[in-house]
Amino acid sequence: MSETRYIFVTGGVTSSLGKGIISSSLAVLLKARGYKVTIQKLDPYINIDPGTLNPYEHGECYVTEDGAETDLDLGHYERFTNVYTSQANNVTTGRVYLSVIDKERRGDYLGSTVQVIPHITDEIKRRVELLGNTGNYDFVITEIGGTVGDIESLPFIESIRQLKWELGNRAVVIHLTYIPYLAAAGELKTKPTQHSVKAMLQQGVQPDIIVCRTEHPLTENIRSKVSLFCNISKDCVIESIDASTIYEVPLNMLKEKLDVQVLKKLNIEITNEPELNEWKTFVYKLKNPIQEIKIALVGKYVELHDAYKSISEAFIHAGATQQCKVKIKWIKAENLEENENLREIFSDVQGILVAPGFGQRGIEGKIKAVQYARENNVPFFGICLGMQCAVIEFARNVLGLNGANSVEMDNNTPYPVIDMMEEQKKIRNMGGTMRLGAYPCEVKPDTKLYSAYKTDKISERHRHRYELNNEYLQQFIDKGMIPTGLNPESNLVEAIEIPSHPYFVGVQFHPEYKSTVENPHPLFISFVKAACK
Numbered sequence: 441m442s443e444t445r446y447i448f449v450t451g452g453v454t455s456s457l458g459k460g461i462i463s464s465s466l467a468v469l470l471k472a473r474g475y476k477v478t479i480q481k482l483d484p485y486i487n488i489d490p491g492t493l494n495p496y497e498h499g500e501c502y503v504t505e506d507g508a509e510t511d512l513d514l515g516h517y518e519r520f521t522n523v524y525t526s527q528a529n530n531v532t533t534g535r536v537y538l539s540v541i542d543k544e545r546r547g548d549y550l551g552s553t554v555q556v557i558p559h560i561t562d563e564i565k566r567r568v569e570l571l572g573n574t575g576n577y578d579f580v581i582t583e584i585g586g587t588v589g590d591i592e593s594l595p596f597i598e599s600i601r602q603l604k605w606e607l608g609n610r611a612v613v614i615h616l617t618y619i620p621y622l623a624a625a626g627e628l629k630t631k632p633t634q635h636s637v638k639a640m641l642q643q644g645v646q647p648d649i650i651v652c653r654t655e656h657p658l659t660e661n662i663r664s665k666v667s668l669f670c671n672i673s674k675d676c677v678i679e680s681i682d683a684s685t686i687y688e689v690p691l692n693m694l695k696e697k698l699d700v701q702v703l704k705k706l707n708i709e710i711t712n713e714p715e716l717n718e719w720k721t722f723v724y725k726l727k728n729p730i731q732e733i734k735i736a737l738v739g740k741y742v743e744l745h746d747a748y749k750s751i752s753e754a755f756i757h758a759g760a761t762q763q764c765k766v767k768i769k770w771i772k773a774e775n776l777e778e779n780e781n782l783r784e785i786f787s788d789v790q791g792i793l794v795a796p797g798f799g800q801r802g803i804e805g806k807i808k809a810v811q812y813a814r815e816n817n818v819p820f821f822g823i824c825l826g827m828q829c830a831v832i833e834f835a836r837n838v839l840g841l842n843g844a845n846s847v848e849m850d851n852n853t854p855y856p857v858i859d860m861m862e863e864q865k866k867i868r869n870m871g872g873t874m875r876l877g878a879y880p881c882e883v884k885p886d887t888k889l890y891s892a893y894k895t896d897k898i899s900e901r902h903r904h905r906y907e908l909n910n911e912y913l914q915q916f917i918d919k920g921m922i923p924t925g926l927n928p929e930s931n932l933v934e935a936i937e938i939p940s941h942p943y944f945v946g947v948q949f950h951p952e953y954k955s956t957v958e959n960p961h962p963l964f965i966s967f968v969k970a971a972c973k
């Protein structure tokens with residue numbers, strides 16, 4: 441297409457309606473029609489990025505190829521579209537203000553008073569159009585975090601108002617709302633949606649399409665009401681009913697013609713139908729498993745499953761390739777510390793995954809889980825901190841290095857088998873300073889890693905400060921834990937295995953970030969296969 445079109449997705453009534461899933465689903469449909477699409481998230485909070493946030497706040501911190509620490513919705517974007525995102529795809533209020541204030545300090549505003557309108561809104565608009573101006577995309581979908589009416593999101597909605605005015609029929613606004621069902625009255629209610637659209641109108645934005653999240657099918661009457669009260673045509677009232685899996689949402693949106701309405705609003709001629717055969721096969725396999733396994737996920741933040749979003753989605757992708765339903769047994773690492781009965785806890789699982797994480801809490805529980813997996817030949821997969829725990833466990837219980845630890849947990853450990861990376865030692869700031877993003881890794885032949893990837897050169901994403909201490913490497917090798925992936929430049933150990941164990945793999949990188957519907961991750965597939973045996 442000659443000119444990029446802009447699609448804005450706002451939310452009303454309540455948060456957690458799944459704007460990210462709707463945006464991703466629309467992207468899937470447009471992509472299936474042959475268009476190039478990217479999705480961007482504007483987050484109204486003041487943190488520069490979610491890298492410094494506790495996972496309990498907004499769930500997992502996702503990491504892109506270029507090392508941006510981002511909102512977990514970017515994970516959905518990549519999983520659905522199989523298109524990489526980047527730093528430009530996640531913009532927070534903090535980042536917007538930081539660049540405006542930097543410009544002010546440089547004197548770029550030539551003495552004028554710096555204000556929300558136009559300076560902050562200009563910066564927001566610049567960051568939206570930045571993606572369009574790359575010339576790489578037919579559509580830029582911009583999701584606005586939060587809910588319309590929030591004080592924090594005002595500058596973003598104002599920017600949409602201006603952009604809609606400036607871009608004319610190159611912009612469309614989709615508003616996602618909630619249609620509650622009142623059981624006592626036996627009725628769906630449109631009033632909250634009416635109010636939410638009024639709130640948008642007060643801010644000068646008329647939505648073009650309304651997507652209604654609902655637990656019951658929308659009646660014709662409800663569709664008419666939303667249409668009448670919200671000034672939109674009835675075919676632009678789209679039902680988004682609860683689905684058994686998020687991966688069904690694109691198919692539901694196809695039925696509801698969300699993509700068709702978007703194209704019509706943007707005056708784009710519809711010439712073909714979306715090609716979704718592979719997607720449909722995936723959803724079919726997902727919904728019709730022929731076997732089931734249970735994997736223990738041992739982590740620090742397990743009460744909030746969103747803290748491990750990419751991992752649980754990667755299991756869904758990998759499971760579907762085997763038509764295997766992967767159930768996750770969430771295990772709080774701390775609870776293992778005092779518990780003597782690990783056999784009972786792990787009795788019903790076919791594999792143990794020790795999750796990424798930070799800090800001391802729960803670490804001894806994770807190490808116990810590793811020990812159980814190693815001694816009992818249970819398939820084991822350690823990711824980042826999970827791999828580090830595997831190294832610590834092996835050092836203590838096989839190499840006999842009592843008190844071995846990571847320097848992160850114990851600064852005075854006699855055996856710092858996991859140590860801070862050299863380039864990290866001088867860093868003082870916490871935000872954006874870890875070893876982040878994609879780095880190459882060389883895979884040793886005749887290893888589990890190699891049989892998963894089937895190549896000796898891979899690239900995976902990272903997010904860590906600590907690393908296996910190579911001074912101890914020979915001791916590990918001598919006793920049967922071997923490095924199977926190495927960074928070619930720095931020789932950092934990226935993966936370890938115990939070849940004598942049926943399946944014991946630890947990786948310093950985060951394979952989960954790269955698993956998509958189109959490309960389920962080879963390591964998750966190999967772990968699922970091992971657990972299925």
Ligand code: GLN
Pocket residue numbers: 795796797798799823824825826848903904905906907
């Ligand atoms: N805390 C560990 C480190 O910084 C592991 C990080 C992680 O699991 N993402 O190296």
